[in-house]
Amino acid sequence: AIPKVFITRRLPEKCIKPLQQVAEVKMWSEEYKPVPREVLLQEVQTSHGLLTMLSDRVDETLLAQAPQLKCVANLAVGYDNIDLEACRLHHVIPCNTPDVLTETTADLVFALLMASGRRLIEANDYLKQGKWQEWGPFLMAGADIHHKTIGIVGMGRIGTAVARRAQGFAMNVIYHNRRRNVEAESELGARFCGFESLLETADFVVNLIPYTETTKGLFNQNAFTKMKKTALFINAGRGATVDEDALYQALLEGEIAGAGLDVFSQEPIPKEHPLLTLEQVVALPHIGSASVETRKQMISLCCKNLMRTLAGEKPITPIETSR
Numbered sequence: 342a343i344p345k346v347f348i349t350r351r352l353p354e355k356c357i358k359p360l361q362q363v364a365e366v367k368m369w370s371e372e373y374k375p376v377p378r379e380v381l382l383q384e385v386q387t388s389h390g391l392l393t394m395l396s397d398r399v400d401e402t403l404l405a406q407a408p409q410l411k412c413v414a415n416l417a418v419g420y421d422n423i424d425l426e427a428c429r430l431h432h433v434i435p436c437n438t439p440d441v442l443t444e445t446t447a448d449l450v451f452a453l454l455m456a457s458g459r460r461l462i463e464a465n466d467y468l469k470q471g472k473w474q475e476w477g478p479f480l481m482a483g484a485d486i487h488h489k490t491i492g493i494v495g496m497g498r499i500g501t502a503v504a505r506r507a508q509g510f511a512m513n514v515i516y517h518n519r520r521r522n523v524e525a526e527s528e529l530g531a532r533f534c535g536f537e538s539l540l541e542t543a544d545f546v547v548n549l550i551p552y553t554e555t556t557k558g559l560f561n562q563n564a565f566t567k568m569k570k571t572a573l574f575i576n577a578g579r580g581a582t583v584d585e586d587a588l589y590q591a592l593l594e595g596e597i598a599g600a601g602l603d604v605f606s607q608e609p610i611p612k613e614h615p616l617l618t619l620e621q622v623v624a625l626p627h628i629g630s631a632s633v634e635t636r637k638q639m640i641s642l643c644c645k646n647l648m649r650t651l652a653g654e655k656p657i658t659p660i661e662t663s664r
C-alpha cells in the first residue's frame with residue numbers, strides 16, 4: 342500500500358512533488374497558522390511519515406496514537422519540540438535539517454549583530470517617523486564592530502560560520518562550547534573560554550545553543566551582571582535558554598547596552614512584552630534560516646528523509662544526539 346505523509350503546514354506544491362510521487366500526501370491548509378493539536382493527533386493515526394514545524398510538539402501522547410509512523414522530519418535544525426526518547430521507544434526515526442541552513446543562519450546572526458551595534462532599526466524608525474531634523478555628531482551613534490571581541494556560546498556549525506564572518510571584520514573571536522572546536526581554533530584563530538570569562542570579555546555575546554534541560558535559563562541575572570555595560574547580547578539559539586525577565590532588567594538598568602533577538606521563550610512573543618518596549622532591543626520573528634533558497638532546501642531535505650525512511654533506507658540527516 343502507498344504510505345501516507347502528513348505535512349503540518351502549507352508548503353509550495355513544487356517543493357513536495359518528489360514526495361507526492363511515492364506517498365499520499367496530506368497537508369494542513371494554512372501557511373501562517375499551526376495545525377490544531379486535535380487535527381494533528383487525528384492525522385497521525387494513519388500516517389507513516391510526518392513533516393513537522395518547530396511549533397509542533399512531537400511527544401509520547403502523539404506517538405502513542407501513531408502505530409504506523411516511521412519518520413518525523415522536522416523543518417529545523419533544532420529539535421527541542423521532539424521527545425527523542427519517546428521516538429526511540431516507538432521506533433520512529435526523527436530527522437532535522439542541519440548543514441543546509443548553516444550559512445544562511447550565520448548571515449542573519451551577523452546582520453542582527455550589526456543592526457544592534459549600529460542601531461540600524463532605531464535609526465530607520467527615527468527617520469521614517471519624521472524625527473530627523475538635523476545632522477548631529479552623535480546622532481544614532483552606536484558601537485564599532487571591527488576589532489571588537491565576539492564571544493560565541495555554542496560553537497557548532499553555525500557558530501563556526503559566524504566566526505568566519507567575524508574574521509572578515511578583524512574581530513577577536515572567543516567561544517564557549519561543551520567540547521573544543523579544533524577546526525575553529527586552528528583555521529579561524531578562535532580561542533576557547535570558560536562561560537563566565539567569555540561573558541566578562543566579549544563586546545558581542547552571541548548565543549547559539551539549543552534548548553535542553555541543562556541550558557534552560559543559562560543566561561540569567563548572574564550572567565548579564567558579568568557582561569560589560571557596553572555589551573550587546575545576540576540570541577539566535579532558543580529563547581528559553583534566556584531568563585527574559587533578567588534580560589529585561591539588565592537592559593533597563595544598563596547592565597548591558599542592547600540586545601538582538603531572533604528567538605523568544607514564547608513564540609510568537611506577545612506585542613505587549615516588556616522587551617519589545619525597549620529601543621535598544623532589535624527583535625525578529627525567528628527568521629534565522631529564512632532565505633527563500635534555504636527554506637526550499639530544508640523542505641527538500643525533509644522530503645528526502647521521509648522518502649528514504651518510507652522505502653526502508655537510512656535517512657540523510659537523522660537527528661544526531663551525540664553532538
Ligand code: GLV
Nearest residue numbers: 416417418419630
Ligand atoms: C531554527 O531555529 C532551527 O532550529 O532551524
Ligand code: GLV
Nearest residue numbers: 418497498499500
Ligand atoms: C547547528 O547546526 C549548529 O551546529 O550550530
